Amino acid sequence: MFSIWPELFAFELLAVFLLRIVAGYFFMLMGMRLLRAVQATGTQRTALRTLCAIYATAQLIVGALLFVGYYTQPAAAVGVMLTLFPIGSGGKTSRCEQHVELLLFTITLALLFLGPGAFAFDLPI
Numbered sequence: 001m002f003s004i005w006p007e008l009f010a011f012e013l014l015a016v017f018l019l020r021i022v023a024g025y026f027f028m029l030m031g032m033r034l035l036r037a038v039q040a041t042g043t044q045r046t047a048l049r050t051l052c053a054i055y056a057t058a059q060l061i062v063g064a065l066l067f068v069g070y071y072t073q074p075a076a077a078v079g080v081m082l083t084l085f086p087i088g089s090g091g092k093t094s095r096c097e098q099h100v101e102l103l104l105f106t107i108t109l110a111l112l113f114l115g116p117g118a119f120a121f122d123l124p125i
Helices: 006-040 046-068 072-084 095-114
Strands: none
Touching: 006 046, 006 072, 006 095, 046 072, 072 095
């Protein structure tokens, strides 16, 4: 296939690195927002609060692992599952939030197959 700038294909590890950093940032951001929302609610439904807190903690852990580049493929697999089953929204998600979830699903699915990229602890052998 004809390519305008074939020299840019040499930077594929940096492109995957940028995808990994962005996905980690968004997972950490969404996890912190959900954890703050759980702490701020005064609801008596402790089972729902506990489930949301566990979900937010999982998002934070996945985000941190992706950001650092440690256990990237298992973290990406868990990230795919977390974006498939959003918890705590009650079915009232905005269109923007749905688009971010779809984008995170796509990025984490790509990271599952592409690996960690550059500047990671678990570089592919």
